[in-house]
Amino acid sequence: MTIRNLDALFQPRRVVVVGASDRPGSVGATVWRNLHGTFQGELFAVNPRRPALGAPVVATVEELPAPPDLAVICTPPATVPELIGRLGARGCRAAVVITAGLDAGLKQAMLQAARPHTLRILGPNCIGMLVPHLGLNASFAHASAAPGNIAFVSQSGALVTAVLDWANDRGIGFSHFVSLGEHADVDFGDMLDYLGSDARTRAILMYVESVTAPRKFMSAARAAARNKPVVLVKAGRSAQGARAACSHTGALAGSDEVFDAAISRAGMLRVHTLHQLFLAAEILARFRDNRSERLLVLTNGGGAGVMAADAAAHMGVELATLHETTVRRLDEVLPGNWSRANPVDIIGDAPAQRYVEALRILREDRDSAILFVQAPTAIVPSDEIAQALLPMAAERPPRVLGCWLGSGAVAAARQRFRAAGIPDFATPEEAVRAFSFLRQYHRHQAELLETPPAPPGIGLDLPAIQALVQRVLAEGREWLSEPEAKQLLALAGIPVTPVRCVPPEPEAAAAAAEALGYPVVLKILSPDITHKSDVGGVRLNLHDAAEVRSAASAMLQCVAQRRPGARLEGFAVQPMVQRRHAHELIVGATIDPLFGPVILFGAGGTAVEVLGDRAVALPPLNVALAEALIERTRVARLLRGWRDVPPAHRPSIHAALLAVAQLLADVPEIAELDINPLVVDAQGAVALDARVRVSAHRPGGAAHFAIRPYPQELIEVLPWDGGVITLRPIRPEDEAQHLAFLERVDPEDIRLRIFYSRRSIEHSELARLTQIDYDREMAFIATRPRPDGDGEETLGVVRGICDPDNDSAEYGILVRSDLKGRGLGRILMDKLIRYLRAHGTRRIVGQVLRENAGMLALVARLGFAIRPHPDDPDLRVVELPLQGQPPTR
Structure with missing residues (x-):
């Protein structure tokens, strides 16, 4: 990770355009036009034809009158590596390579030419970048950007121009506006490092298609997110993770869910549209210090209040319940037909003083934010209401969100609120969604502050586990048998059911069942069958020897029909765990191709894919992060208990998750792991079944964690x-x-x-x-x-x-x-x-x-x-x- 010479890129005193042109419609002409007359520093051009461009033009880089800080290159692909070397020798320390079409060889040659001079490269194949407060528009964008305090960084050049047009239409300004292009050198990690400490930047917005160097990205993101809001849109919410895999968790590798987990752990906020990107930037830039979890709605229109309430219900935002004292005090200042509930409808004929009195009373609920929604009326101008409310609405820390419904009639009021630093939204739905982003952001910030140990110090017999794994690999196998998988879990401190393995003979299965005691579970043992229930390879709740023999015979026939080529090693017999009010969960682990080891938690059982109730997290974990992972699932509500069902024993779930995190840190050979089901009730948890795949390539281990664990x-x-x-x-x-x-x-x-x-x-x-x-x-x-x-x-x-x-x-x-x-x-x-x-x-x-x-x-x-x-x-x-x-x- 490096910010070396990025000051030359974003704070240049001298800029040269190599390939500047007077040919209409050319990239060189467009870049020159965007820079000429606006850049506050010295500007030069290089073109062998020496066209008249209204500024010094030289034929070669060597003829420049002074070393440039920044070069903008608009020449054919084959010329770029040599130009980079000559510019570096001339003293240039940064370049924007607009040129597209550099193949892998040319890109590598370009980087090699830059390396001796530590010359930084933005691009190639990029639109360029803008630094509005310097008048620097080193791009071929169709418009300039207004100065502001938001930085926007994008991999997509087309999106850069679209967002620029959109922002200019709405009066949104930028500190930096950057197109990364193919990010051969300067990437998201570098930009986060630079912008995270840039005094002019209050929030960082990003459009991301792919991430390279994940630990660098995560480290830079975590550092930047501690200083200011970082919000991103990630393209490619695709079904990569839905590919076929041998374990339930293995199907997650490369999935969008893993990227979400990384974003939350880095303290950033992910949204899904460009419009949401700027909604989030608005509330985080102006309202970040508000920690409220609930919302009060103050409005002069019942319909607007209903819209806000519907949006809150849809987005999981809690509307605060009015205290009896609050209702009595509002009764004293509001007409008798006010709503007497939240949303607080003070009726359309409200004069300015009624707004002031209602807001003064609602402000006393210090645990709630206040969404103020006003529709224009002929009774009193909206601007007069805004002026009356400002002394309270602009208080710090911030409490009030503004929503002025309409356009021209509320324009002055909206501008008054915005000038006072109060977030403003066009509709109640936008305001509620922005508030939901704020709550999500604060939860991610809490995860950012967690730096748990790895391993967390729970009981793990590492020498015995390593011996087991090495024996499996030495036998040329990747998948552990079920008894081996359970042995591994037991060595990691996770409770498991006892299991007896017998040859594929019904009598042997019955004898093992007699020794264990009834009822029992019978499972087929085969290195070729991962999901046993798919081939009739599991029978539950067998109560006597006759049932066991019958089930074993039927199982052999079923497997022979459905998987005739499968090797049969025998049967596994284990006690049937019967717990009233127990929950079936899944705990798993896999290796993501980008972010490395990943942990899964969710509702388990045979319908795990159908239910789709799961969440993922990056290790290392501690109890707080394990609990946050659990709470991101729907099954978490069941685990709290209801009616006569007692709450599940959370510490035993935490212990299982921490044990899996420790295994991922200490046993790099583990490539996939499923505990399904992990049965948990009020007394604790026990693993009934497990699958574990190991690899001699050692894809896991703490060294491959995207977040460095406690050293x-x-x-x-x-x-x-x-x-x-x-x-x-x-x-x-x-x-x-x-x-x-x-x-x-x-x-x-x-x-x-x-x-x-x-x-x-x-x-x-x-x-x-x-x-x-x-x-x-x-x-x-x-x-x-x-x-x-x-x-x-x-x-x-x-x-x-x-x-x-x-x-x-x-x-x-x-x-x-x-x-x-x-x-x-x-x-x-x-x-x-x-x-x-x-x-x-x-x-x-x-x-x-x-x-x-x-x-x-x-x-x-x-x-x-x-x-x-x-x-x-x-x-x-x-x-x-x-x-x-x-x-x-």
């Missing part, structure tokens, strides 16, 4: 101060412990480290300190057991934040004030330096107050160079090269 391998125990301390990466679960640590650091020590004193620290900031993306940042804490034996305490923390290029990492360190002078700071710094060196980071840097003599002495002993800050005499810049240097120990 447990970095934990170490060291002697210190007459005892031992544990050095480990920080975890989300450390939030309370970290707060207690910060409360034991003197304000003066905090000032010396972060340059200002703090009286308190908010939960949101604590979350950012403890819930980190281990691909981008590392924080090591030193801990020891608490003196009272109740858990552990944090003694110090060191943090390194890498830039997207992994060129440098900025460090920060803090040691508990009562523990200074005992060498803990050096131990922490040594840990960070060793990690960053192994991580490939080139250098570690920091800024230290000149008066912080202790820190300056420490870094000097560690070999840091120390120099004055170029702009602040009170600061010192410290730097330590990491690559090619000896270890600090």
